[in-house]
Structure formats: structure tokens, C-alpha cells
Amino acid sequence: MQQRVLKLKAQQQIAPNTFELILSGDVAALAYQPGQFVMLQIPNTAHLLRRPFGIVTIEADRLHLIYCTVGVGTKLLSQCRSGQLLSVFGPLGNGFPTAFLKPKQEVLLIAGGIGVAPLLGLLKRLVAHGIVVTIIFGVKTKAALFYQLELESLAKVYYTTEDGTFGFHGNVNSLIEAKLAQAHYQAIYGCGPAGLLQMIARRYQNHPHVYCAVERPLACGIGECYACVVPALQQNDYYKVCEDGPVFSKEQVVF
Incomplete structure (x- = not known):
């Protein structure tokens, strides 16, 4: 697990109260397994606790996240614009076991x-x-x-x-x-x-x-x-x- 400051590359609403967040930065070397999550700091607020976000994918220099607006913190996050710097901690937790699977199964x-x-x-x-x-x-x-x-x-x-x-x-x-x-x-x-x-x-x-x-x-x-x-x-x-x-x-x- 590592802490990184990433730049908000793009954000869009993809369904009611549901947003896709794309962050760019030094993430390619992160040892990520599908199922893991990151803790993200909501910027410019008094909220001390980070918020958990399940990782969609990490590809090249992009970290893809999806979240629902359920409270003050995520509503504020949905208002962030491209170029905003966000502090991310992770990946955390475990991932889905797949090592036992074989091709064509x-x-x-x-x-x-x-x-x-x-x-x-x-x-x-x-x-x-x-x-x-x-x-x-x-x-x-x-x-x-x-x-x-x-x-x-x-x-x-x-x-x-x-x-x-x-x-x-x-x-x-x-x-x-x-x-x-x-x-x-x-x-x-x-x-x-x-x-x-x-x-x-x-x-x-x-x-x-x-x-x-x-x-x-x-x-x-x-x-x-x-x-x-x-x-x-x-x-x-x-x-x-x-x-x-x-x-x-x-x-x-x-x-």
C-alpha cells in the first residue's frame, strides 16, 4: 500500500447519483488485484476520514474509480473538476482468487x-x-x-x-x-x-x-x-x- 497524490483527469456522471472518476499519475507500478480498494481524501473540507472507493481498473497511468453520491463528502467530490489534486492511499484489502483457473474454463x-x-x-x-x-x-x-x-x-x-x-x-x-x-x-x-x-x-x-x-x-x-x-x-x-x-x-x- 502506498500514498500518492494524483490528478483528476476526468469525471462524468454515468447513471443517477453515480460517477466515474479517472485519476492520472504514478500508478502503473502499484501491485493491484481486482477487488481491492483505495482510501481517498475529500479535498478542501473538514472531513478528516478518507472515503473508500473500489478500484475499477488501473491501466497505464490511470486509476479508474466509480462511486455513488450518498453524503456530503461524495457530493463535494462530484463537484471537483479536472486538474484537482487528490490524495489516494492504497491499494488495500485482498482481491478475488483466480490462480486456480485455467484457460477455456x-x-x-x-x-x-x-x-x-x-x-x-x-x-x-x-x-x-x-x-x-x-x-x-x-x-x-x-x-x-x-x-x-x-x-x-x-x-x-x-x-x-x-x-x-x-x-x-x-x-x-x-x-x-x-x-x-x-x-x-x-x-x-x-x-x-x-x-x-x-x-x-x-x-x-x-x-x-x-x-x-x-x-x-x-x-x-x-x-x-x-x-x-x-x-x-x-x-x-x-x-x-x-x-x-x-x-x-x-x-x-x-x-
Whole structure:
């Protein structure tokens, strides 16, 4: 993990309350694994705590992030313009395990809303190693979708919307039941709301390779404050999302 001051290269709104942030600087040498995150300092404010942002990709000298505006800090960040200097600490946490996969094997990625962010980086890494990928992208409504062209250029994509405005009308579980119930995958990867991760763990409870990135509010990002703990599945204990995660297997935690 390292601290760097990066320059805001570009920022755009890609869906309601959802922004893509592209930072430029000395990031090419960072040892990044899909699923990791960074802690970003909100500029020109009294907010002392950094905010966690899942990494979409690190490519050449560009760090790509996606975030939702959920409070004062992220609203202020959405108003930053090109050229703004931002302090970034990371990458932090662990990434999605992939070393056991072999070329031409098939995997399933399941994304809920902004949970597609870390899965895009994983998707690119898998395809580069010859893995065949299917991805499910579930949202409430068509307006919440983004990155469709990029996803479709790399994988077979199924979309679900709760209101039926695009793709399959229903939730992710209903789509799997209707279209992918008999499909077999070497690994299952997920990221999204807690309910989605719980569904993944239940549906694939007998699968040996199920890994999900957990979303929790983080304060320190380095395991010191214990603000982001999740209960362990097999023992009376807790895991810290920032240090032990954010990626966990279904055998580790209660999603």
C-alpha cells in the first residue's frame, strides 16, 4: 500500500447519483488485484476520514474509480473538476482468487448496481488469461445501467431490471432460475447489496469456489478501528472487511 497524490483527469456522471472518476499519475507500478480498494481524501473540507472507493481498473497511468453520491463528502467530490489534486492511499484489502483457473474454463460474475465496478477489472483480467466469462448485471431500472458496451465486448451479459425497463424483468435469482439453472461454472464471483450476496451463498452453497466482495462503510481502511466487521460463519468471531476482505469466500463470513 502506498500514498500518492494524483490528478483528476476526468469525471462524468454515468447513471443517477453515480460517477466515474479517472485519476492520472504514478500508478502503473502499484501491485493491484481486482477487488481491492483505495482510501481517498475529500479535498478542501473538514472531513478528516478518507472515503473508500473500489478500484475499477488501473491501466497505464490511470486509476479508474466509480462511486455513488450518498453524503456530503461524495457530493463535494462530484463537484471537483479536472486538474484537482487528490490524495489516494492504497491499494488495500485482498482481491478475488483466480490462480486456480485455467484457460477455456467458464466462470460467472454477478453484479448488483455499483457492484459491477470491481467485477469489470476482474472481467478484464480473466479474459486476458483465456477464461470464458458470463456476467449478470442487475439493477432497479434501465437508467441505472452503465458500461454496457465494454461488458458486452468481453463477455456474455445478462441484464435484469426490477421494473422490466431493460433485459430480464425480475431479480438476479429469477434470471438464474429461468436461464442459467443448469449451467456449470468453475467459479462464481459477486459484488453488490447484502441481499444479493446472501442469495449467491444460498444458491451455490455446494460450489467449492464462490467469492464475493462485501460492501461496508469503512473508517480507517487498515484494520485499526473495527468499524467494518462482519460475523464469521464457522466460529464466534468477526472479520474486518478492510483488512481481511473485502473479498471473502462463502465459507468465511455471513453475508
